[in-house]
Amino acid sequence: MKFILVTGTAVKQAQGKEHGKISEKYKEAAAVCEFSEEDLAKLGVQPGDPVRVTSKFGSVVVKAAKAREPTPGIAFIPTGPWANAVTSSQTRGAGIPSYKSLEVEVEPAPGEEVLDLPQLLKQTLGGLKEA
Amino acid sequence: MPAIRGVVCTFCGCTCDDLEVSVEGNQVKAVKYACAIGMEKMSKCVEERDPRILVRSNGQLREAGLEEALDRAAEILANSKYPLLYGWSNTSCEAIKVGIELAEELGGVIDNTSCVCHGPGIEAAQEVGIVEGTLGQARHRADLIVYWGCNPLQAHMRHLARYTVMSSGLFRAGRKDRKLVVVDVRKTSTAKLANMFLQVKPGMDYELIQAIRMAIQDEEIEADEVAGVPVEQIEELADLMVSCEFGFLFFGLGLTQPSAKNENIAAAISLIQDLNLKTKWLLLPMRGHHNVTGANKVTLWETGYPFAVDFSHGYPRYNPGETSSVDLLTRREVDAALIVASDPVAHMPAQTAKAFTEIPMVVVDPLMTASALLADVRMPAAFVGVETEGTIYRMDGVPLRAKKLVEPPEGILPDKVILARLLERVRKLRRR
Numbered sequence: 241m242k243f244i245l246v247t248g249t250a251v252k253q254a255q256g257k258e259h260g261k262i263s264e265k266y267k268e269a270a271a272v273c274e275f276s277e278e279d280l281a282k283l284g285v286q287p288g289d290p291v292r293v294t295s296k297f298g299s300v301v302v303k304a305a306k307a308r309e310p311t312p313g314i315a316f317i318p319t320g321p322w323a324n325a326v327t328s329s330q331t332r333g334a335g336i337p338s339y340k341s342l343e344v345e346v347e348p349a350p351g352e353e354v355l356d357l358p359q360l361l362k363q364t365l366g367g368l369k370e371a
Numbered sequence: 372m373p374a375i376r377g378v379v380c381t382f383c384g385c386t387c388d389d390l391e392v393s394v395e396g397n398q399v400k401a402v403k404y405a406c407a408i409g410m411e412k413m414s415k416c417v418e419e420r421d422p423r424i425l426v427r428s429n430g431q432l433r434e435a436g437l438e439e440a441l442d443r444a445a446e447i448l449a450n451s452k453y454p455l456l457y458g459w460s461n462t463s464c465e466a467i468k469v470g471i472e473l474a475e476e477l478g479g480v481i482d483n484t485s486c487v488c489h490g491p492g493i494e495a496a497q498e499v500g501i502v503e504g505t506l507g508q509a510r511h512r513a514d515l516i517v518y519w520g521c522n523p524l525q526a527h528m529r530h531l532a533r534y535t536v537m538s539s540g541l542f543r544a545g546r547k548d549r550k551l552v553v554v555d556v557r558k559t560s561t562a563k564l565a566n567m568f569l570q571v572k573p574g575m576d577y578e579l580i581q582a583i584r585m586a587i588q589d590e591e592i593e594a595d596e597v598a599g600v601p602v603e604q605i606e607e608l609a610d611l612m613v614s615c616e617f618g619f620l621f622f623g624l625g626l627t628q629p630s631a632k633n634e635n636i637a638a639a640i641s642l643i644q645d646l647n648l649k650t651k652w653l654l655l656p657m658r659g660h661h662n663v664t665g666a667n668k669v670t671l672w673e674t675g676y677p678f679a680v681d682f683s684h685g686y687p688r689y690n691p692g693e694t695s696s697v698d699l700l701t702r703r704e705v706d707a708a709l710i711v712a713s714d715p716v717a718h719m720p721a722q723t724a725k726a727f728t729e730i731p732m733v734v735v736d737p738l739m740t741a742s743a744l745l746a747d748v749r750m751p752a753a754f755v756g757v758e759t760e761g762t763i764y765r766m767d768g769v770p771l772r773a774k775k776l777v778e779p780p781e782g783i784l785p786d787k788v789i790l791a792r793l794l795e796r797v798r799k800l801r802r803r
Contacts (some may be wrong), residue, residue: 245575246556246625248525248526248624248625248743249525249526249659250524250526251408251528253405255407255408255411260419260738260769261717261738261739261740261741262744272693274772282511283517295720297721298721308560309522309557309559309560309562310557311557311558311560311570314557314573318533320717321717321721321724321741324717324718324719324720325721327720328720328722329719329722331692331697331698331701331702332632333698334469334632334691335490335494335679335695335698336486336487336488336490336627336628336632336695336697337487337628337697337719337720338628338629338630339720340573340574340624340625340628340629341573341629341630352604357744359511361744361745364721364724365439365716365721365727365728365745366725366728368728368745369430369747370430370431
């Protein structure tokens with residue numbers, strides 16, 4: 241199912257960041273994708289179920305969540321490494337990448353794991369410089 | 372022990388300077404008046420710090436002493452032909468100044484996190500000028516506030532209460548004396564408080580701004596809607612903007628980050644310039660990190676440019692798109708990195724962040740970050756505004772003094788000290 245992805249700051253993600261990016265609190269707050277109730281129903285998922293979000297630039301599994309600020313058709317992932325698995329590096333000469341208004345495909349991902357930060361980096365960056 | 376008054380919060384660009392902090396036994400015990408995020412930052416940031424100094428050997432990070440880490444970091448930077456010195460928005464102006472000296476010494480690029488947040492606003496101001504003001508002007512005078520592409524109730528939680536619609540100023544008593552307009556792609560928490568909400572279609576802010584400019588000039592808009600907003604609502608907003616006594620537009624990443632980037636902000640500034648022919652209007656970006664404004668200020672007064680400054684020719688050059696971090700990394704042009712007080716591995720698109728796996732990297736940050744996981748040298752630093760003092764700039768360019776509240780753990784130094792020692796070592800190596 242197609243969505244427009246918006247990434248941005250959210251209170252819990254910002255609080256989690258202050259505990260360090262490795263913390264469970266940060267993962268719980270940042271490795272989520274929020275949808276309106278109607279869109280959760282259309283996707284056939286419950287809050288907490290894993291969903292796969294895919295753009296032209298990458299793919300990531302995060303937990304579905306009920307949006308506090310629901311807008312049908314818009315998927316929201318808090319700023320951070322899970323969101324950036326699918327954002328675009330294109331700066332169009334302005335120096336800034338495109339973090340908002342990206343077209344993404346979202347599908348239920350039953351049985352798939354939401355990776356913690358080191359695992360996510362290994363997957364999205366292709367390694368952690370380990371020998 | 373009496374509470375420390377007038378403490379400056381070092382979370383977001385609001386840098387609220389009215390906090391009261393109680394300290395007992397070198398620990399922050401209570402924080403008054405901060406928002407939920409500021410409370411977490413000021414009272415709990417030290418709880419999950421990893422105090423280890425780490426150096427990579429044989430592919431694995433291992434504990435090391437500060438001298439070994441500094442030697443290894445200096446070697447990485449001195450051997451680099453074109454290093455990137457990135458971050459700076461979560462530290463003091465004093466640390467940033469040392470960073471600029473280091474970039475000049477190395478012939479590298481120094482860039483701050485503006486390149487992933489409000490850099491487009493700076494580029495737009497260079498293109499069309501700007502009509503900025505201070506938060507004090509908003510508090511005391513504004514009767515119409517517009518938040519465009521920002522959601523302060525989630526990201527700048529006290530902005531409304533301290534500086535805008537909920538605040539009580541000299542000439543405005545509070546909410547009853549002010550109107551609030553929100554423009555966003557989502558009906559955000561802030562939008563729910565608004566007198567008027569315009570839900571713009573994603574990526575179409577530029578079209579909407581230009582339509583409002585037309586309505587302000589009394590030009591006919593030959594369409595039923597623009598960017599998903601009915602023309603009647605656009606005309607209603609134009610009337611509201613023209614008829615207010617003192618308007619203030621705050622814009623966020625919802626305006627800088629979609630595809631029109633700097634052109635969105637140039638259009639918004641032009642709108643404010645148009646409005647100033649009819650009444651009084653100002654605008655400001657909602658800066659995120661507590662000293663990202665300071666990073667721009669220090670870089671500007673030291674080099675002549677506010678971010679993305681390249682010293683490779685022996686003098687400062689600035690050309691976003693060419694000398695900006697995301698472009699340099701995506702094109703794989705830099706061959707080493709020093710990351711200070713930020714986390715680009717987490718906050719840049721993965722295709723860009725992958726570049727950090729291919730080059731040696733030194734990270735100086737109080738917290739264990741995603742970038743630190745990829746570091747070849749990781750040096751933890753003291754928290755600015757909690758464990759060390761320093762100058763920081765509020766989002767409207769007002770400088771404030773962040774206080775030291777507690778002593779850092781033994782061996783944890785302020786980043787300005789770590790950087791000064793690193794600069795000294797780099798100079799010695801390069802003069803051999």
